[in-house]
Amino acid sequence: MHVFLTGGTGFVGSAVLRRLLDEGHRVTALVRSEASAARVAAAGAAALPGDITDAAWLARRMAEADAAIHTAATGDATSAQVDASIAAAAREAFAGTEKSYVHTSGVWMYGSGDAVTERTPFAPVAPLAWRQPIERDVLAVPARTAIVVPGVVYGHGVGIPLVIAGAPRTASGALTLPGDGTQRWITVHVDDLADLYSRLLERGEAGSYWIASDGANPNVRTLGEAASRAAGAEGAVAPESAEETRRRLGAFAEGLLRSQSATGDKARSELGWNPTRPSLMEELEHGSYAPGR
Numbered sequence: 001m002h003v004f005l006t007g008g009t010g011f012v013g014s015a016v017l018r019r020l021l022d023e024g025h026r027v028t029a030l031v032r033s034e035a036s037a038a039r040v041a042a043a044g045a046a047a048l049p050g051d052i053t054d055a056a057w058l059a060r061r062m063a064e065a066d067a068a069i070h071t072a073a074t075g076d077a078t079s080a081q082v083d084a085s086i087a088a089a090a091r092e093a094f095a096g097t098e099k100s101y102v103h104t105s106g107v108w109m110y111g112s113g114d115a116v117t118e119r120t121p122f123a124p125v126a127p128l129a130w131r132q133p134i135e136r137d138v139l140a141v142p143a144r145t146a147i148v149v150p151g152v153v154y155g156h157g158v159g160i161p162l163v164i165a166g167a168p169r170t171a172s173g174a175l176t177l178p179g180d181g182t183q184r185w186i187t188v189h190v191d192d193l194a195d196l197y198s199r200l201l202e203r204g205e206a207g208s209y210w211i212a213s214d215g216a217n218p219n220v221r222t223l224g225e226a227a228s229r230a231a232g233a234e235g236a237v238a239p240e241s242a243e244e245t246r247r248r249l250g251a252f253a254e255g256l257l258r259s260q261s262a263t264g265d266k267a268r269s270e271l272g273w274n275p276t277r278p279s280l281m282e283e284l285e286h287g288s289y290a291p292g293r
Helices: 011-022 034-043 055-063 079-094 131-140 190-203 220-230 242-256 265-271 280-285
Strands: 002-006 026-031 046-049 067-070 100-104 144-150 152-155 187-189 208-212
Touching: 002 011, 011 026, 011 034, 011 152, 011 190, 026 034, 026 055, 034 046, 055 079, 067 079, 067 190, 079 100, 079 131, 100 131, 100 190, 131 144, 144 190, 152 190, 152 280, 187 190, 190 208, 190 265, 208 265, 220 280
Parallel strands: 002 026, 002 067, 026 046, 067 100, 100 144, 144 208, 152 187
Antiparallel strands: none
């Protein structure tokens, strides 16, 4: 297939790019800089410089492909504009076709809960509330649309787990935890996540959400203790109050403080998705997130 990809140099997007190329797909990756163009070209994709907020231009470029995957995330005030633009472009390019469009969401769209599924009512953290109307628009596109909902994405020493592994230490060397550490996180290795995107291109049902979870659902204290041991601090951790975490980490804290568990059974049963990479606990224990790596 010819796949149009956004975010191809990001943490998730670069893993998706590798996966697509390994499977023999032809990829056109949207880029914003010469450095990004060089990176995707070196990986084996075609680099397309352009403005991700120009929906009309995007639609023309997307229409040239057999499918599109959106993983770009600016993480700033432009995030809503970016997602709205790509959703509008997907509608223009793919409406009335059998082409696939895969959009990216996140588990912090759901509230705390021990059994989060695709049917769980949305309760997004405040900074992400803008996603709901855009995702409704995505699912309304008359094409094979799917929304991936990744848990806390980890792997290769990158991602949100650095909040734990790179946290401030107390005078005694203990790692500071976000919150009291009892909260559980839905987790997924970035390479397993890339496999899910790939499967959805050909086998996903139209108009559907897909939670990406490895099923481990570790609690934050256990993760912190593993990171502490890897750092030579004998597993010492220092919990903090929710208020302290909010002061330290800002709006980002709201997601980190949520306690969530999910199995990801829908993707397993309907797509044959089978996460096989090391767990986040193993990666932390073995020093994959050690400072300086």
